[in-house]
Amino acid sequence: MDRPERPSNTKRSAPAKQQEPPGKIWKQHASLKILGEYLGLSPATISLVINNAPGAKSISEPTRLRVLAAAKKFDYRPSFFARALQGQRTFSVGVLLPQLNDDYSGSIMEGVEEVLVEEGYFYLTASHHRKPDLIDEYSNLLMDRAVEGFILIDTPTTRREPWSVPVVAVAGHQQVPNVTNLILDQRFAAELGLRHLYDLGHRKIAIMRGAACSSDSDDRWNSFREVAIELGIPIDPQLTLTIPLDMSSPELGYPAACQLLLRKKPFTAIIAFNDLAAIGAICAIREHGLRVPEDISVLGFDDIKSAAYQYPSLSTIRQPLHHIGRTAALKLLHRVTHQEVSEEAPISFLPELVVRQSTGAVRSRAESRPSSKKVVLR
Incomplete structure (x- = not known):
């Protein structure tokens, strides 16, 4: 049975339908204006929601969800450079460090990253x-990308012009305008290390x-030298040397120790730079x-993650690296x-002495001589 045709002048009410532009054009040229036409909202409202601006709190939850769903559907992202030119927040910071595979820097970066992720910031890292x-x-280059601040890890501030954004320098020893320095109490570290070895004889x-x-080289060396003088420990030029290279592997200390041993100058303990x-x-x-610690005790510095799993496990002076990283990020974001300009004194951190197997009491030659007894395996 045929249905009767509806009169041509019959009016029907229907919910408004969001009209989508052609797919390729939409995804290639999505803008706030086009997104606004699709949602029936003003570009300003959409911008507040997508950028999570303070004004977004006044927008209803259903509207916010609609905006976010549409932005995700059409792969819309706000223009990074447009936001920078308009003076808006980029929520990004720059991090400069010597090497990406450095255990010292890596432990600090874990703390930095933890805070930045929690606070919704993006970071750009460069190893120099x-x-x-x-x-x-x-x-x-990072300034050109509108980062809002910098974290410098073991990086001297060599810029000729003043920093125009806040900077926090880990292991920063230079007094530079607009830079907050985070330092370890090297004097206390020297007291912990030398007193430990002194008490062992x-x-x-x-x-x-x-x-x-x-x-940290100069500050650490000067601190150890001062404490050694106070304890009456002689500073013998034949038992001191400067590591000529900077690298992120045990190769850093191997040739230095070999050089000390070849000098034939007796010593019972060695304090390594890290x-x-x-x-x-x-x-x-x-x-x-020779054996460690029976013949020579070895003391490290930093307490990297692998220090406890060496053989023998490494006695060391612990830096709170993760905590330093978190503090650097929190200070920078604050x-x-x-919009604070740094005019404060450096923020100092206290080290700890971690005693493991690589340090021991001084023994007499008879005590330290390896046993001549044969071990029979049955």
Whole structure:
């Protein structure tokens, strides 16, 4: 049975339907204006929601969800450079560090990343390998990308012009305008390390000084020297040397320890510049037929994650690296949010002494001589 045709002048009410432009054009040229036409909302409202601006709190939850769903459906992203030109927040920071595979920097970065992710910030990381020209170039490139601040990890601030954005420098020892320095109490670290070895009976102590390019080298060396003088521990030039290279492997300390051993100047303990150098030193000591700690005690610095799993496990001076990273990020975001210019004293952190197997009491030659007894395996 045929249905009668409806009169042509019959009016029907129907819900408004969102009209979608052609798919390719939409995805290639999606803009706030086009998104506004699709949703029937003003571009300003859509911008508030997508950028999670403070004004977005006044927009109803259903509307916010509609905007976010549409932005996701059509793969809309706000223009990074447009937001920067308009003076809006980019919620991004730059991080400069010597090397990406450095255990020291990596532990700090874990704390930095933890905070930035929690607060909804994006970060751009560049490793400069301690080349001054790269430090300048990368900082300028990141500034061009409208980062709102910088975290410098073991990176000297070599910029000739003042920083125009807040900067937090981990292991920062230079007084630079608009830069907040985070430092370890190196004096207390030297007291912990040298007192530990002194109480174990060590008086002939070799010290590895860090490479000149490392931010902490001079401060740490001066602190150990001052404390040694106070304790009456002689500073023998034959038992001190500066590590000529800066690298992120135990190779850092291996040749230095070999050089000390070849000098034939007796010593009972060695303080390495960091844990990696200490691990390399242990390898060199073993290759020369000596034992750790029976013949030579070895003390590291930093307490990287692998320090506890060496053989012997490494006694070391612990830096709160993860906490330092979190503090750096929190301080930077506070300064960015409140538009603060740094005029404060450096923020200092206390180290801890971690005693494991690589340090022990000084023994007499008879006590330290390897046993000649044969072990019979049955």
